[in-house]
Amino acid sequence: MPDSFVPSPQEILRILPELVLVLAGTLIMVLTPLWRRQGDGRFGVLSLGALAAALVATVAAHVHRGPAFQQMLEVDGFATFFRLLVIGVGGLTALLSLPYLRREQAEPGEYHALLLFSVAGQSLMAAANELIMIFIGLEISSIASYILAGYLREDRRATEAALKYFLLGSFATAFLLYGVAWIYGMTGSTHLGEIQAALTVAAPPPSELLVAVAAAMMFAGLAFKVSVWPFQVWAPDVYQGAPSPVAGFLSAGPKAAAFAVFLRIFLTAFEPAAERWAAFVWWSALISMTLGNFAALVQSDIKRLLAYSSIAHAGYVLVAVTAHSEAGAAAAMFYLAAYALMNVGAFAVVAHLARKGERYVEVEDFAGLAVTQPGAAALFAIFLLSLIGVPPTAGFFGKFYVFKAALDADLVGLTVLGLLNSAVGAYYYLRILVVMYMREPGEAAASAPAPTSATRVALWICAFGTLLLGVWPSLILGSAERAAAFVR
Amino acid sequence: MDAILFFVFAVIAVACAANLVVQTHPIAGALSLIGVMGSLAVLYLLLGGEFIAAVQVIVYAGAIMVLFVFVIMLLNAGAERPVGRSVVARYLGVPVLVIFLGLLSYVIQSMLPASEAVRFGGFDGGAPAEVGRLLFTRYLLPFEVTSVLILVAILGAVVLGRKEL
Structure with missing residues (x-):
């Protein structure tokens, strides 16, 4: 390969989504002091426009797919799938943040710039095919997320959340980096394909023990980012303290990107050692599901409840990863897309009802919402039913494909335990439904203002997507299956 | 020694x-x-x-x-x-x-x-020449993208550190 440092037009095209996002983020930074005194809606519109342009750029990049920048990036179906997912989640978050920032009287400029940078980092992670690139993408996404979590500085809970997220997150990143260093020491490469080659055909092959240690370190780093056992402790505190739109974003965007990296690393570079790590991921999946579901049973704060539920859902995705097959990767991708839609929707309802300073975030505060705001309650009910996994919602097919992939890989025990877990999970989602539909309106529901048009649009997009994937799952399952073809 | x-x-x-x-x-x-x-x-x-x-x-x-x-x-x-x-x-x-x-x-x-x-x-x-060559060929993209990382960190410092307006 020629060692030219002038990138070809194709290479520029393949990184165009990130370029658009970073340029728009920088533009917002420049405009912030100029637009300070004027209305705050313009930053949101700019940010939404940039995300829409990034979606178009992603499709354009997919038309000219292939490796870019000395194989640092691999723009394939898998990358495009996750790029579209994280950019879409970013768009929904930007939409929800419009009324939220106005309500909390927070500066919109830096918020939207950070959001765009975070999405750019996740988009890089989705396309990265090399450990250094993955690490930098992960750091861009994480650092922007830490600050977004603590964006409302007057709120003590938000500050605490940001600090916890930052300290534990940095620790996890250090583990990931240490794992990368071990891999480099063993194989002399940080490129995923070369690592896989070194682990399979090198003579003499690297010691299995060393591979296990490196894989364990990288698992630790990524498990933190996707909040699965044993690195899930931060999630409830952070989701509770972070602004509701940011909590929804954290549970969908960074998590999906981290799972993309997880799938790429463990299903390509570490595939030769799959027998070893699958056993550990089996336990991690099981304990995440069980712990998340049982802890969610006793929560009274809705954001904590959704945080524990997000741990459980990450466990379901790990079930699909444990299968380490093409069907498993496709099921995980479908599940992440479905989960993003329903969970961002759920957090949108929470953000809407919470009011200034997030006063109403107890499950009890949803009492009688069906009477005062039947529309919002009905949409929330759709998201909750989808989180349970009731047909015809996206959640049903998500679970269906995950457990089907697990059964095909002979993971009967894990499938049975996972299904039992879903039954446990149904209880706490139903509890919210019961409170919402069977109770007299409380103070929170009675005084709730009508949803703003931005919230309404976001809610309808999420609900429409949830139902669409529930009746027509092949819409994205087909592309997920084609994209998962990288699993050999 | x-x-x-x-x-x-x-x-x-x-x-x-x-x-x-x-x-x-x-x-x-x-x-x-x-x-x-x-x-x-x-x-x-x-x-x-x-x-x-x-x-x-x-x-x-x-x-x-x-x-x-x-x-x-x-x-x-x-x-x-x-x-x-x-x-x-x-x-x-x-x-x-x-x-x-x-x-x-x-x-x-x-x-x-x-x-x-x-x-x-x-x-x-x-040697400096080899490090430089690698930075501008094979590792060009990570090298450039690191600047975005630093930009985010600076932005974060501004957000968290600014005075109340």
Whole structure:
């Protein structure tokens, strides 16, 4: 390969989504002091426009797919799938943040710039095919997320959340980096394909023990980012303290990107050692599901409840990863897309009802919402039913494909335990439904203002997507299956 | 001679790192960190990475540590006060750490006979020209994207540090 440092037009095209996002983020930074005194809606519109342009750029990049920048990036179906997912989640978050920032009287400029940078980092992670690139993408996404979590500085809970997220997150990143260093020491490469080659055909092959240690370190780093056992402790505190739109974003965007990296690393570079790590991921999946579901049973704060539920859902995705097959990767991708839609929707309802300073975030505060705001309650009910996994919602097919992939890989025990877990999970989602539909309106529901048009649009997009994937799952399952073809 | 130097500076690095964790005053911690960085630079030099050793001293022991000390000075940070730690951390922290380090050293130990010994001064790929060429060819993209990372960090510092308007 020629060692030219002038990138070809194709290479520029393949990184165009990130370029658009970073340029728009920088533009917002420049405009912030100029637009300070004027209305705050313009930053949101700019940010939404940039995300829409990034979606178009992603499709354009997919038309000219292939490796870019000395194989640092691999723009394939898998990358495009996750790029579209994280950019879409970013768009929904930007939409929800419009009324939220106005309500909390927070500066919109830096918020939207950070959001765009975070999405750019996740988009890089989705396309990265090399450990250094993955690490930098992960750091861009994480650092922007830490600050977004603590964006409302007057709120003590938000500050605490940001600090916890930052300290534990940095620790996890250090583990990931240490794992990368071990891999480099063993194989002399940080490129995923070369690592896989070194682990399979090198003579003499690297010691299995060393591979296990490196894989364990990288698992630790990524498990933190996707909040699965044993690195899930931060999630409830952070989701509770972070602004509701940011909590929804954290549970969908960074998590999906981290799972993309997880799938790429463990299903390509570490595939030769799959027998070893699958056993550990089996336990991690099981304990995440069980712990998340049982802890969610006793929560009274809705954001904590959704945080524990997000741990459980990450466990379901790990079930699909444990299968380490093409069907498993496709099921995980479908599940992440479905989960993003329903969970961002759920957090949108929470953000809407919470009011200034997030006063109403107890499950009890949803009492009688069906009477005062039947529309919002009905949409929330759709998201909750989808989180349970009731047909015809996206959640049903998500679970269906995950457990089907697990059964095909002979993971009967894990499938049975996972299904039992879903039954446990149904209880706490139903509890919210019961409170919402069977109770007299409380103070929170009675005084709730009508949803703003931005919230309404976001809610309808999420609900429409949830139902669409529930009746027509092949819409994205087909592309997920084609994209998962990288699993050999 | 190389082996003796290696052991001396390796021991200094580990001792300084342990001291960094134990110290309660931030300035003492910062000084220990300089010790770690300096000894690591010597280790790089022993392996033959002159350029990396120089960068280690200039960037880490120099620039970054000066910044650390400035921040400590500006914050006027005093000695750290012990707060009630969780029971798990108090009783399990050290044993778990020992087990973890023991496992790591066991793994490294077990692979030692199979791999060739380290040759001091044997590394010859770390000249400025080669590092520069790699940065601008193979690692061009990570190199450029790092600037976005730094931009995000600066933006974050502005957001978290600005005065109320």
